[in-house]
Amino acid sequence: MELTSSREPGLQIVTVQEQRIDAAVALAFKDRMREITEEGTEPVLLDLNHVQFIDSSGLGAIVASMKNLGPDRRLILAGLTTTVAKVFRLTRMDSVFGVFSTVEEALAEIRV
């Protein structure tokens, strides 16, 4: 499960370098997310541009990662592709997470 991280002022951007977050890798995603975010205190923007597919296990892993950040750190999502967006919409999780089409839009919103 390859995740990469970069920093903007006041924000950590975690990019998922995988095409699928599904049952096969849900646990690995949670573990890797915890590792890559545990030293920070800023909100996290999860860039899902490369992810073509998630199932409900993948969704659960993203929810778990959000909870793991704690109540003081937001998890924001950007770059949801067709099927990923569908999963968030069907489960209404798109109303729980801040969801942006692009990383640029997310950054613009956060900076205001």
Add this chain to the structure above:
Amino acid sequence: MAERSNIQPFSIVIAGSQDAVRDGIAQTMAHLASLALPQEKAGSVELVLAEALNNTIEHALATITAQTRIEIRGSYTADGLHLTIIDQGKPMPRDTPPAGHAPELDVDLQNLPEGGFGWHMIHALARSVKYVRINNTNHLSLHFDIKP
């Protein structure tokens, strides 16, 4: 209106383990490729298949220790696209698929559910879901409103 190619009925067999699910999905989607489904529709089929296979692994086959297999049958007729998942695991409780009520989200963020979405999505995206048990075998039939 673009003509949609036809496909022959097909059968795929995979090991009854989580490791084999991605391959089962990939093989099924490869069989469906000549239908040239719009990406959005193909995505729905793939999602339903993934949820149904995960459910089979996690529930029907949870206590099976011997090697077992899952069969995925597909056919495409005037009636639409049919995928049937066949396994030799435990029967479905109450002989019927779960209704799949969407979990409640109106809770504190720390109490958000991390699971229980699968059947809700299956019912939302498949036209119909039918379960029968034949000779110690589970048959879960998924019907999609995709017509030739």
